[in-house]
Amino acid sequence: MKSRMTIGKLAEAAEVGVETIRFYQRSGLLQEPDRPLSGYREYTAEDARSVRFIKRAQTLGFSLNDIAGLLKLDGPQTCSITHDLALAKLHLVEDKIADLESIHDALRQMIRQCELKQKRGTCPIIESLVQG
Amino acid sequence: MKSRMTIGKLAEAAEVGVETIRFYQRSGLLQEPDRPLSGYREYTAEDARSVRFIKRAQTLGFSLNDIAGLLKLDGPQTCSITHDLALAKLHLVEDKIADLESIHDALRQMIRQCELKQKRGTCPIIESLVQG
DNA sequence: GTACTCTCCGTACATAGGTACGGAGTCAAG
DNA sequence: CTTGACTCCGTACCTATGTACGGAGAGTAC
Structure with a gap:
């Protein structure tokens, strides 16, 4: 039961903008997900958890750079x-x-x-x- | 006894960089001073007080924008x-x-x-x- | 199949507050 | 007079964290 979702759904689930997801991806904070048909990114619930991790760590004063370290x-x-x-x-x-x-x-x-x-x-x- | 000084002296007196003075000037935080001979800016002790005002207000959380308002x-x-x-x-x-x-x-x-x-x-x- | 929404990409823009560059002119010391 | 330090200017760049744009392709609803 892997609920796969497009970037828009992920953004909604994590309460950030679509562009933010793309930005995290460019910055290496998020893995590039599978791109099956059509080239649309296909995210999993795991990715949603990662984004929430990032946002929560941010509220505690961690920079995206710090967070990249934590995620590794x-x-x-x-x-x-x-x-x-x-x-x-x-x-x-x-x-x-x-x-x-x-x-x-x-x-x-x-x-x-x-x-x-x-x-x-x-x-x-x-x-x-x-x-x- | 108006102690006039060049930009470098002012920067030193106010403990900021020369470029910072130029930046404040461009931003309208500081009056353009006289430029007598040679085009070199000639500052007074008053200007030094202004720069200190700016730096002190900054430490209290005022933005340069706020400060521009205060100075007017x-x-x-x-x-x-x-x-x-x-x-x-x-x-x-x-x-x-x-x-x-x-x-x-x-x-x-x-x-x-x-x-x-x-x-x-x-x-x-x-x-x-x-x-x- | 048409209309509407979503996604793709690269790139530019935004904020705040500076910092740096580079080539030319000027000043002060010796 | 030469040398070295200082200043001039406009412009580009920096950090951090996104936002916005625009044209093209894909998915979805009816």
């Missing part, structure tokens, strides 16, 4: 490789959160100043950006 | 405009932090599973990405 993994070392990669991503995410939090604080402070000082003259936000 | 502001409404823009950025930053935190949790959980289950077989990270 196989064998006993897989786990330690993915573990390290995930850990590296974790650190990136933590750094990014810290950055955003300091941005957040700076913005909130600027906004507060702006709200307090409802006086004439220069805007405190502009001021603080100029002098920062 | 002048007059009594300035403060309310910048206030609203900063508030909008604040919300974007908050959303982004929330996203990253859920990514963070997902990654940490995957990593933990990977560390616990030091058994043979498929890697739990790969597994969870496939099925996620």
Whole structure:
């Protein structure tokens, strides 16, 4: 019961555009599927799983390049490789959160100043950006 | 005591590349400065302040487009405009932090599973990405 | 068999924010 | 005066991740 499908169906199943599938294919993220009659690509449920894998890994901050690496993994070392990669991503995410939090604080402070000082003259936000 | 400088000095003072200054100029972020003798641009300390303004606003998440808007502001409404823009950025930053935190949790959980289950077989990270 | 949809392909375009190139002119030091 | 560093300009290129286009062929519904 291999449900085979055309590129449009796969795209729909994985909630991406047809062009995205073709793009992943060009980029080597997806195997070129069989092309039986007519030259139309014929995908399997496995391909749909691959595309979902890609999209899910993307939401976790993995680039397509990272993902290409993950997809090639196989064998006993897989786990330690993915573990390290995930850990590296974790650190990136933590750094990014810290950055955003300091941005957040700076913005909130600027906004507060702006709200307090409802006086004439220069805007405190502009001021603080100029002098920062 | 207007310390005038060439593009190279300005770039150095603002810690950006020469090409970046030219790029900002092309993009309308920076006024075209005087070009006295020889056609060499002659910048002032004011220009250096502008470039620092741009870089600082960038670190707070403003795009060059936003910044172009900020730089054109002048007059009594300035403060309310910048206030609203900063508030909008604040919300974007908050959303982004929330996203990253859920990514963070997902990654940490995957990593933990990977560390616990030091058994043979498929890697739990790969597994969870496939099925996620 | 006609109409409509889908797929094929290669290529160009999009975003944001720069970076790089190459040949020519200019400036400052010695 | 020569040498080396700096600047000029327009244009092309870069990363990452897709999107869009357009003409031709294939599949499908009625």
